[in-house]
Amino acid sequence: MSDSSRDTAEGAGWGTAEHGAYKRLMPHKVEKVSWLNPKTLWVSRNGVVASWFGDPTGRTRTRWVAQRAAAGAPADKVVRRDDPDRFSFLVIGDTGEGDDPQYAVVPGFLKIGQDTRFAVLASDVIYPVGGADDYGTKFFRPYQDYRAPIYAIPGNHDWYEDLGGFMRVFCDDVPALAPEPAPRPLSRAWLRSLLWHRPRENDGQRLDEARALRGSSAQQAVQPGPYWAIDSGPVRIIGIDTGLLGTLDAEQGAWLRELSQGPRPKILITGSPLYVDGEHHPCAIDGGGTVDGIVRDPAHHYVAAIGGDIHNYQRYPVQVDGRTIQYVVSGGGGAFMHATHTIPHISVGKVTEKDFRCYPLRGDSLAFYSRLYGRRLHLRRFFTLTEAEGTAVIAERLGIPPTRTPGGPARVTRRTRLVASLLGAGGRPDRTSRFRLPVRKIYTQLFSPSSATYSPPFFKCFLRLDVTPETVRLRCYAATGNRAQEIDPPVEDEVTIPLA
Secondary structure (H helix, E strand, O other): OOOOOOOOHHHHOOOOOOEOOHHHHOOOOOOOOOOOOHHHHHHOOHHHHHHHHOOOHHHHHHHHHHHHHHOOOOOOOEEEOOOOOOEEEEEEOOOOOOOHHHHHHHHHHHHHOOOOOEEEEEOOOOOOOOOHHHHHHHHHOOOOOOOOOEEEEOOOHHHOOOOHHHHHHHOOOOOOOOOOOOOOOOOHHHHHHHHOOOOOOOOOOOHHHHHHHHOOHHHOOOOOOOOEEEEEOOEEEEEEOOOOOOOEOHHHHHHHHHHOOOOOOEEEEEOOOOEEOOEEOOOEEOOOOEHHHHHHOHHHOEEEEEEOOOOOEEEEEEEEOOEEEEEEEEOOOOOOOOOOOOOOOOEEOOEEOOOOEEEOOHHHHHHHHHHHHHHHOOOHHHHOOOHHHHHHHHHHHHOOOOOOOOOOOOOOOHHHHHHHHHOOHHHOOOOOHHHOOOOOHHHHHHHOOOHHHHOOOOOEEEEEEEEOOOEEEEEEEEEOOEHHHHHOOOEEEEEEEEOO
16 A cells, blocks of 8 residues: 555655646646636626525425426435445545546546445535536546446535536436526515526537446436435435535425434435534524434434535544544545645544544645745745645644654744744634635635646545445545556545444
8 A cells, every 4th residue: 555645745745756647538628717717706606696685595406306206206315226235435525627636536536446336426516607518527527437326416516507507417317497486676586686697598518428428327327306315235325415505405404304214324425514624514404403413313323424515634533422423524526625734723522633634634735835825926935835844833833743754854943833824724813813814715716726726736535435234434545646646546544434
């Protein structure tokens, strides 16, 4: 097994390593998602509009589900697979930018997944707005050689065009929804309708051609809707759709409560992680209750909850009534990396820093962002930290031992402390906090088009879950964009979950 980022800097992808062969898989011309483009910002406006004038996704989702039911989809929305008691599947989240970081994951994904029964895409299948014609280069092409079915749950970006592209691809090419009656003039719904982005009338003309890339019978899967359950071997996998704003409508909440009944072990897949960045987000359900309340109920027998949306990997083993539920963030499948170095010293849900795992390591995340800012602001000599310096200053700020022993001397200087503070290392406020530079969604919007984004290491990842009647073995595999990690993808984290 190759070194991981926890072993060596080379295992993390640093150094003058040979770049991977993933570029051979990419189209000749790649249109990179640019959040500096006013057109991109304008077509992505529905999340903001929903937060101002009310979120209509619950009602729209109900209409999609009713349309699928009328077409013969099972009423309980359960896919019953003929898998053995011992099988494996993949989970990958936030994939669809269609550029170097997404395609860099593909060689390892195919190698590790060659004997798996199916895969699940957890959130944001297509950026920026889930358009049907984007599926060719951002879904069908990258995964054309994965020989098993792929199921998916939508993320907020898939909802920016009312989920039309997602439903056509994953739900038996359903027709578009009929227009709703016009809202009452001057109402909030009327104001929302004036600003609401809708798909182009001719969107999806290239979809049939793209489908041929995954045209074999072994690759086909039809979902009963945007949320579903899969009964496979000894487990039930439940995928929920958290829409634009990260909540569940009442109808879906009632379905989730019903499908969670019974002694069968369950794994939740959600577009909004329940534990992330050292915080608990239980996910509200319209009409009362939360998703995590359902997950924690001992009568429901959940063993894990895996969420996308945040573009990295995190794991929180939370003790609930004498048992452990593994809460996982798995959104590192292709979109721009969200920082881990801003995650504070962990103390949440009785999970301590000793129990917590993340990828990339905080020190690597800090070094990654320092180099991006150094290039972008033309201040490389000031901003750029080596991976050893990043590791050392994170250890100092959080009061933890270095996760990886630096390969050389790494003295923590006033400059490294200042850079770490400016980039929000450790999430700890100090005298420079008012000058802190953006490293999360604001950074993505401003700087993701930078050429530095498309140079390894990318710190992407995906999960493989091996199921037996007794356990689920969960492993997080890394994809850096370098050849060494393509040939032998390193395991960045591993946990065995008992099903008893």
